[in-house]
Amino acid sequence: MSFNKKNLLTPLFLFAAANLLMGLYAGLYDPSFNNYLAQVHHVSEVTRGSLEFPRELPGFLVVFFFTALIFLADTRIGALAAIMVGISLWGQGYLAPGMTSVVFWMLLWSTGAHLFMVQWVFVTAGIIALVTLVVSLRLPRHEAATCNSSLSR
Secondary structure (H helix, E strand, O other): OOOOHHHHOOHHHHHHHHHHHHHHHHHHOHHHHHHHHHHHOOOOHHHHHHOHHHHHHHHHHHHHHHHHOOOOOHHHHHHHHHHHHHHHHHHHHHOOOOHHHHHHHHHHHHHHHHHHHHHHHHHHHHHHHHHHHHHHHHOOHHHHHHHHHHHHO
């Protein structure tokens, strides 16, 4: 099998790469977000608590975002979400001198993260449904009847 760039950029490979990078981001960034707010922007515990509403607002609105993007393939929505997260993390690190810009970048970051989570759930549910269908089609009829008759005894 020869190496070909076209083989490398399949939707499945891009999806797996996006999942790897999003997992890396979640493991490195999510635990340090509170420290970033406290040390860089000197946010108190009370202010941090009030930032939870705008941070979680895209989680409530993700149904509308996902519906607006329904014309895109799942892999494209995942890529868009990963790009949104990447841009917002860069913006939060380099373009956030005040709390207004912190909230803007946090909203963009949360929107991308929630879009990716919902997209992942849909893709995973599709894979589970497909595997269930294939397994049920491969199960011989007499074995299914035997299983049902032994359960009724």
